Amino acid sequence: MAERVIGIDLGTTNSCVAVLEGTAPTVVANRGGYKTTPSVVAMSESGKRLVGHIAKRQAVTNAENTAWAVKRLIGRPWTSPAVQAVKAAVPYPLIEGPHGDVRIKLRDQHFSVPEISAYVLQEMRAIAEEYLGQTVSKAVVTVPAYFNDGQRQATKDAGRIAGLDVIRIINEPTAAALAYGFGRKVDGKIVVFDLGGGTFDVSILDITNGVFEVVATAGDTFLGGEDYDKRLVDWLAQGFAKEHKVDLRADTMALQRLKDAAEKAKCDLSAVRETEINLPFIISTGRNQAFHLHRVITRSKLEELTLDLTERTIQICRLTMEDAGIEPKDLAEVVLVGGMTRMCKVQELVGEFFGREPCKSVHPDEVVAMGASIQGAALVDAAAAPDMLLLDVTPHSLGIMVAGGHFHRLIDRNTTVPTAKSHIFTTVRDDQTSVKIVVFQGESDRAEENELLGEFVLSGLRRATKGEVEVEVTFEISADGIVSVSAQDMETGAEQSITVTASSGLTENEIARMASENQDHMVAARAEEEVEKERQRIEKLVDEAEALLPKVEEILAGTPFGEDSLDNVRLILDDARMAVERRDAGGLEQVAEPLMRTLNMFRGVVDSGRLRSS
Amino acid sequence: MAKDASLELKQLIQRGFDHHEHGREHDALSDWETALKLDKRNMQAKRLVEFAKKRAEEVEAGQHTPPSRRDTIESPIPQFLAALTERHSDKVTVPYEGQKGGDPLGDRAAPDRELYTGGKAKKSISSSGDGGAPAPADTLEDLPVHADDVRASATELVGECRTALGENRPAPAALAAELALQLAERAPPPGVDDVVEPSRALFERAFRAFMGNPLACPIRAVPTETLADHGLDQRAAFLMSRMDGMTSLADIMDGSGLKRFDAVRVLAALRRAKAIDILPAI
Numbered sequence: 001m002a003e004r005v006i007g008i009d010l011g012t013t014n015s016c017v018a019v020l021e022g023t024a025p026t027v028v029a030n031r032g033g034y035k036t037t038p039s040v041v042a043m044s045e046s047g048k049r050l051v052g053h054i055a056k057r058q059a060v061t062n063a064e065n066t067a068w069a070v071k072r073l074i075g076r077p078w079t080s081p082a083v084q085a086v087k088a089a090v091p092y093p094l095i096e097g098p099h100g101d102v103r104i105k106l107r108d109q110h111f112s113v114p115e116i117s118a119y120v121l122q123e124m125r126a127i128a129e130e131y132l133g134q135t136v137s138k139a140v141v142t143v144p145a146y147f148n149d150g151q152r153q154a155t156k157d158a159g160r161i162a163g164l165d166v167i168r169i170i171n172e173p174t175a176a177a178l179a180y181g182f183g184r185k186v187d188g189k190i191v192v193f194d195l196g197g198g199t200f201d202v203s204i205l206d207i208t209n210g211v212f213e214v215v216a217t218a219g220d221t222f223l224g225g226e227d228y229d230k231r232l233v234d235w236l237a238q239g240f241a242k243e244h245k246v247d248l249r250a251d252t253m254a255l256q257r258l259k260d261a262a263e264k265a266k267c268d269l270s271a272v273r274e275t276e277i278n279l280p281f282i283i284s285t286g287r288n289q290a291f292h293l294h295r296v297i298t299r300s301k302l303e304e305l306t307l308d309l310t311e312r313t314i315q316i317c318r319l320t321m322e323d324a325g326i327e328p329k330d331l332a333e334v335v336l337v338g339g340m341t342r343m344c345k346v347q348e349l350v351g352e353f354f355g356r357e358p359c360k361s362v363h364p365d366e367v368v369a370m371g372a373s374i375q376g377a378a379l380v381d382a383a384a385a386p387d388m389l390l391l392d393v394t395p396h397s398l399g400i401m402v403a404g405g406h407f408h409r410l411i412d413r414n415t416t417v418p419t420a421k422s423h424i425f426t427t428v429r430d431d432q433t434s435v436k437i438v439v440f441q442g443e444s445d446r447a448e449e450n451e452l453l454g455e456f457v458l459s460g461l462r463r464a465t466k467g468e469v470e471v472e473v474t475f476e477i478s479a480d481g482i483v484s485v486s487a488q489d490m491e492t493g494a495e496q497s498i499t500v501t502a503s504s505g506l507t508e509n510e511i512a513r514m515a516s517e518n519q520d521h522m523v524a525a526r527a528e529e530e531v532e533k534e535r536q537r538i539e540k541l542v543d544e545a546e547a548l549l550p551k552v553e554e555i556l557a558g559t560p561f562g563e564d565s566l567d568n569v570r571l572i573l574d575d576a577r578m579a580v581e582r583r584d585a586g587g588l589e590q591v592a593e594p595l596m597r598t599l600n601m602f603r604g605v606v607d608s609g610r611l612r613s614s
Numbered sequence: 615m616a617k618d619a620s621l622e623l624k625q626l627i628q629r630g631f632d633h634h635e636h637g638r639e640h641d642a643l644s645d646w647e648t649a650l651k652l653d654k655r656n657m658q659a660k661r662l663v664e665f666a667k668k669r670a671e672e673v674e675a676g677q678h679t680p681p682s683r684r685d686t687i688e689s690p691i692p693q694f695l696a697a698l699t700e701r702h703s704d705k706v707t708v709p710y711e712g713q714k715g716g717d718p719l720g721d722r723a724a725p726d727r728e729l730y731t732g733g734k735a736k737k738s739i740s741s742s743g744d745g746g747a748p749a750p751a752d753t754l755e756d757l758p759v760h761a762d763d764v765r766a767s768a769t770e771l772v773g774e775c776r777t778a779l780g781e782n783r784p785a786p787a788a789l790a791a792e793l794a795l796q797l798a799e800r801a802p803p804p805g806v807d808d809v810v811e812p813s814r815a816l817f818e819r820a821f822r823a824f825m826g827n828p829l830a831c832p833i834r835a836v837p838t839e840t841l842a843d844h845g846l847d848q849r850a851a852f853l854m855s856r857m858d859g860m861t862s863l864a865d866i867m868d869g870s871g872l873k874r875f876d877a878v879r880v881l882a883a884l885r886r887a888k889a890i891d892i893l894p895a896i
Contacts, residue, residue, distance in 0.1 A: 044868040054869040061871025253852040271621050280838035281851035290842035
């Protein structure tokens with residue numbers, strides 16, 4: 001059987017998996033019938049790892065042990081402002097890892113961010129395997145276009161921990177455009193407007209003769225569907241407080257139910273003009289005093305409550321278009337991605353801003369995973385997606401620190417890779433014999449506010465007055481995204497260089513250990529499932545035997561097959577029942593055979609009894 | 615399936631739940647069947663249709679009694695507590711599920727259990743609240759109860775729980791555990807925590823055994839609004855809100871965020887009150 005490559009949209013809030021079936025990218029539903037799975041991982045009180053819907057549904061009541069939106073953390077150093085912002089916003093504890101990376105504490109265990117993402121990837125893999133009926137080991141995983149090398153590497157590492165070979169990381173807007181353009185002729189610039197559960201991204205792609213190029217990307221990692229839900233939760237809670245003088249948000253169980261209901265109502269309002277929110281017995285303030293929440297919300301009310309959020313997305317679009325020097329009239333299509341784009345107001349404002357009706361032919365929740373599955377199939381079989389070439393761009397500017405702590409850009413963001421750029425610098429002090437090249441990535445003019453990628457020293461320069469000695473610094477980014485920086489003394493030709501290897505913050509040994517531990521966990525979980533299956537089988541046999549027992553006793557009464565033998569079978573049934581109750585694997589194995597013999601004997605006795613009586 | 619059909623399917627399933635909670639089994643079956651027609655592969659709809667058909671047969675055969683206020687876990691408690699105040703009483707008989715007949719929990723042998731209260735006369739209480747039982751009381755502090763009697767009863771209940779569990783009678787074991795816990799929660803100083811608290815692991819086992827297969831999936835059998843009438847609190851309402859016929863008891867317990875003990879105790883109370891129905895494991 002040919003090896004299948006799955007496409008995974010590893011989202012901040014939800015994830016989705018797809019596979020190319022023949023010529024059709026197919027999104028695979030999970031066991032609950034949902035085509036997206038929450039990117040949420042929790043540790044229950046009993047130490048059980050919870051992933052997906054079950055983890056999401058207890059995210060408020062078990063807030064300290066539930067990790068969500070870890071995509072905002074992946075591949076980022078502890079000191080990063082984004083990490084500190086997340087730390088202030090989430091209830092689960094974040095701590096500094098041994099390599100300056102981020103670790104998450106759930107119950108008493110510490111997890112790296114790629115580990116948490118690995119559990120989500122593993123869940124997606126399991127969903128695909130169940131559907132395909134075969135083991136899957138290769139995947140294409142999508143990431144936001146702005147992800148840097150470290151974040152991409154961390155995502156790859158998450159795949160390894162999950163037992164997946166991530167054969168390609170592709171940008172989410174590229175994947176969306178791929179799915180949009182699959183099987184149809186698309187040329188020109190398209191906008192991918194991606195408003196998901198936790199983040200907003202807008203990207204402009206240029207598609208020419210089957211070549212997909214991201215020409216600009218921007219977004220807000222703290223703007224998404226959850227913010228819309230929160231507005232609705234607050235509105236409901238405030239209304240309830242006005243009526244009953246009770247703040248539902250102070251009670252975790254009530255808040256969890258409110259959040260669930262708010263999200264559902266928000267989704268419903270994309271299809272209907274008003275919906276009911278009915279939460280019976282949401283709280284009680286005393287013994288047997290039940291309070292119920294019942295409200296009707298209209299679509300226009302929701303739009304009013306969240307208008308500023310929707311307008312923020314448009315503002316980001318405006319800046320991105322200006323940044324890229326593109327006018328709405330230059331665009332061939334606007335593709336909507338992310339569940340929030342189902343909201344009528346979002347579609348309306350997007351349509352108004354871009355001056356065209358957004359495309360509704362692709363499924364906003366599924367399009368990214370579908371694109372990833374197309375790319376995955378194309379990588380193992382070029383015929384699966386002919387004439388398709390993905391060009392990546394560097395998501396951030398690259399440069400070095402110069403005198404005064406300023407950041408000098410050599411390669412601007414959104415430059416198509418591979419690329420190379422050089423610039424000549426001079427010494428800044430008299431008799432300076434060496435220069436330190438400190439390489440950064442980012443958009444701030446202050447070097448220290450950007451991400452440090454590495455540093456090296458070029459020594460042996462001729463002593464001279466400042467500005468006399470020239471050093472050429474060259475940046476190169478290969479097609480694989482590997483960054484090399486070199487500095488050459490223009491007089492002597494002496495050269496020093498570094499290759500920036502992306503790091504997720506984990507060492508090779510750590511990744512191997514985590515992958516092995518995860519594998520062990522999976523084996524143990526499967527063994528537990530097997531015991532449970534056997535327990536259920538034995539339980540059914542015991543039930544059947546116990547149901548037959550009175551009849552058998554009646555038939556055998558007064559026969560040579562006496563009371564002693566019946567005592568023996570009663571003992572067998574007791575042992576079996578006990579093994580079932582205790583979920584004792586050894587006990588279940590031990591009783592299986594005598595129990596089956598007993599049951600067969602019972603069936604025989606009852607059948608012969610029937611024959612006799614007939 | 616188109617988006618609107620998906621929404622319609624969800625609404626049909628939800629409406630079916632509402633019918634089922636109000637005892638309108640035929641309407642529930644009709645909605646779930648319509649949902650299944652919309653998406654023949656929808657496992658939730660499929661399971662609910664199977665359940666509703668089986669339930670309809672049970673009702674027709676008189677094998678299923680709809681839940682009522684009489685089945686609450688609270689009813690024996692105030693009377694039991696009140697019985698403790700009668701200084702001349704000797705034993706209080708607590709009725710168990712198995713006595714009522716047709717109980718779906720399958721408790722094989724559930725004889726009366728006698729709870730010693732220290733006096734001499736023998737008193738039997740019934741869960742129906744009739745027979746001139748003393749007025750319910752919320753706390754023992756309202757009643758002239760003797761601490762020694764409470765202690766003796768608590769000890770007896772712990773023993774009863776252990777014995778019933780050992781004899782594979784989970785329903786009485788769970789009821790004894792619940793009574794012991796409620797006794798501890800309401801006992802006047804110095805209380806009976808020293809008797810009851812060390813037995814929490816035993817009680818948890820009793821509740822788990824009573825709940826049966828942890829992979830079975832519950833659905834609501836009564837409207838959540840009525841839980842307070844059944845003596846249940848908002849935790850019960852919260853757990854009920856997690857039930858959809860697809861999520862297993864184990865997942866509800868693990869995914870509730872409640873303490874494991876509390877979650878299984880409340881689930882046991884819901885089952886005892888017949889506030890939930892259980893669908894087989896997926």
